[in-house]
Amino acid sequence: MKYDFDTVIERKGTSCFKYDGLKEVYGRDDLIPLWIADMDFQIAPQIKAAMQERLNHGIFGYNQRLPIYYDTIINWTKKRYGYEPQEDWIMTSPGIMPAINLAVMQLTEPGDSVLIQTPVYQPFFTAATAHNRKLVTNPLLPDNGYYTIDFDDFEKKLKEVKLFILCSPHNPVGRRWNKDELLKIGTLCHQYNVPIISDEIHCDLIYNGAGSLSIASLEGMLDNTIVCFSPAKSFNLAGLATSVIIAKNPDLREPLNTMLENLHIYMGNTFGITALTAAYGDSEDWLEELLIYLQDNRDFLVDYIQSEIPQLKISTPEATYLAWIDFRNLGLNDEELQKFLVEKAGLALEPGIKYGIEGSGFQRLNFGCPRKTLSTALVRLKKAINEL
Ligand SMILES: Cc1ncc(COP(=O)(O)O)c(C=O)c1O
Known part of the structure; x- marks a missing residue:
């Protein structure tokens, strides 16, 4: 491999x-942290060099997003996601969650309902409830760990909501929604006049060569969709807080754009812009190697759990560096499970209950780390479970 993902x-x-947040969240700081979704790898050298060059300039005033920024995003989207946005459809936001919150505030009224598919990334819940919107859930259907969409329930729920937040690929269940599923989602949302905000932050992280699949690439779907993506997960740049929001339809775009401008959060930050441009413009080969490394980690993790810790259940994630593990056979409630993992296994995982009631008894494990870290964690987990 040209790039190093092994060094701890x-x-x-x-x-x-x-x-540094372990003590605050888990009460101690000697745990192996496999929780919050960033990776323990250094960024691509191309991105580091671009940031270094920008740093050397030494002046960090307000930013203008130059044509190269837009061209890089458009080329990446065309090549990797299969559609071609125009420059004026593209907005910049300090993150995807700020944009989703603003979309809820701008496209719905207090008291309106917002639809999400649970279990799902916890901030989707508060994106609705924090703004006095009602939350409506369309629980995913697990079949031996593989989750699909309950479309009868989805259609029923669409009749009562004003906005749908799609997580594609899905955190935490690791599904890359396929073309049929995305088409069905998009068609139903169009039929019931419910706009989609498609959170595609994990869309570069797809395994087995399946490739990214954005709902926006499907015929007609972009008219009813706001798409959000960024290099935060795939290029490990979450701390640089720079995300891309694409909306073709002015009725969806203008309310959001106005708010981003009014709040003065549309300019991007200097290093975020530099890093995004170097990531999408110059670092694709790093991403391809990362995917090989992560897929090996994923396979190692799934094999290890299936062969060494058969008390647990795991299905192979199609996307993301997050694994969704079923601990229910241990017979512990959520509080006991958390205590056990922290005190006996020395691990910080994300409690599944955070992702909705359907996540009770599950934990989310982040395998975006050197193999050594992952294998040490798994040995600890096996030992603790054997001693339980
Ligand atoms: C599905 C999903 N959306 C959004 C975010 C956060 O995005 P941002 O930091 O750009 O707000 C995460 C982070 O884990 C995520 O998993």
């Missing part, structure tokens, strides 16, 4: 939440 790099003391 000390992250403590860098103001990183994953390590």
Whole structure:
């Protein structure tokens, strides 16, 4: 491999939440952190060099997003996601969650309902409830760990909501929604006049060569969709808080754009813009190697759990570096399970209950780390479970 994903790099003391926030969140800081979704790898050298060059300039005033920024996004979208946005459809936001919150505030009224598919990334819940919107859920259907959409329920729920937040690929269940599923989602949303905000933050992280699949690439779907993506997950740049929001339809775009401008959060930050441009413009080969490494980690994790810790259940994620593990056979409630993982296994995982009631008894494990970290964690987990 040209790039190094094996070296374990000390992250403590860098103001990183994953390590430096352990004590605050888990009560102790000697745990192996496989929780919050960033990776323990250094970024692509191409991105580091671009940031270094920008740093050397030494002046960091307000930003203008130059044509190269837009061209890079358009080329990446065309090549990797299969559709071609125009420059004026593209907005910049400090993150995907700020954009989703603003979309809820701008496209719905207090008291309206917002639809999500649970279990799902926890901030989707508060994106509705924090703004006095009602939350309506379309629980996913698990079949031996593989989740699909209950379309009868989805259609029923669409009749009562004003906005649908799609997680594609899905965090935490690791599904890459396929073309049929996305077409059905898009067609039903169009039929019931419910706009979609498609959170595609994990869309570069697809395994077995299946490739990214955006709902926006399907015929007619972009008219009713706001798409959000960024290099935060795939290029490990979450701390640079720079995300891309695409809306073709002015009725969806203008309310959002106005709010981003009014709040003065549309300019991007200097290093975020530099890094995004270097990531999408110059670092695709790094991403391809990362995917090989992550897929090996994923397979190692799934094999290990299936062969060494058969008390647990795991299905192979199609996307993301997050695994959704079923601990229900241990017979512990959520509180006991959390205590057990922290105190006996020395691990910080994300409690599944955070993702909705359907996540009770599950934990989400982040395998975006050197193999050594992952294998040490799994050995600890096996030992603790055997001693239970
Ligand atoms: C599905 C999903 N959406 C959004 C985010 C956060 O995005 P941002 O930091 O750009 O707000 C995450 C982070 O884990 C995520 O998993």
